[in-house]
Amino acid sequence: MTSAPPASPLAAGSLAEPAPAAAEEPALLRAAIAGDAGAREEIVRRHHRRVYAYLHQMTRHREDAEDLTQHTFIKALRHLDRVDPDRPVIHWLITIARNTALNHFRDGPRWSELPEETAADTASPARHAEHTDLVENLWAKARRLLPAREFEVLWLRFGEEMPIAELARTVGLTQIHIKVIIHRARHRLLKGECPP
């Protein structure tokens, strides 16, 4: 019933990330699996910003996000033989990053309870003004209105462009459950209501 999703804005790169060439990624991944050191480093160069951004969104702390990004790539490259070269590697990396972050915070404060450290805290006045404008950003509203689980699922679906099946595997829920969560989150956002 819904129209086909447009190309991901993130695919064009966020945080000055070089645009990943989707067509050559399977070949790159196969070379990395075969042990090509250059290909492995190229995977890191292409995707580390996006993994870092996702982890910063979870941890809200720069140093933690950097450490977890490093752990994520070390784990990922150690188990490269488990990845399917025909699927986007970024989704696999995000899944590893999520599990790494959850393990990191298992005994600490929940990531949804952490104080937010935004880029505007230490930025220039111009950047601060830009941040103030973005307070009305839809995602800021989503974070304000939605429970942590709904926000996470919504972000993985529309922010990271993760397909429903992949998302269900990542979060450990059924596809139906994921669809219900997305439906509820969208409904809340449309109505602008806070969760009970």
Next chain:
Amino acid sequence: MNPAPSASPRLLCRVVRPWHAATGGAARHLETCADCRAHVAATDALARALRCAAPAWTAAVTPAPSTGFEQRLLRAVREPAAPRRSPAARLAWMTATALTTVVAVVLIRPPAPRASRITDAEIEALTETVNAASRGLVEKVIPATGALAADNPMQREFGAIYADARSAVGFLALNFLPLPPAEATPSSARPF
């Protein structure tokens, strides 16, 4: 005044839509239901807006990583990880280690003290000590223990019970067990 468009479809549409979706008639339903058309348009617009706003949101809330982060990351990734052994290799390695340890323990065991280190005087003294202990055991400890056992009322009680039990078993054996063949009376001699 017209009411504001609802963000959610009518209850009837909520029931009808899954049926139409299952039977492939969702598009036909949308053509006829303005509420559902508005709802689908709103959710599609929201999805588009979420996708468009994601990069700006990421840039706004994510500080740039610290200087040299990429180099540190690449260096960490380049460092060769310790090769992981397969379970079979790990078992073989553990077995080899255990065998080596056993061989080392056997070979490096300290030498036993030589017999020639014990002098004759020490042997004589040792023999005398053992003899004295043996004599003491025979002359003092055993008689005292025997007397204690004989005078023990519990021992007497056990003796009485044993005697009674033995008499009972004898009585039962005498009256109820079949006689041995040599003592059995021949059937031809039995009076009728």
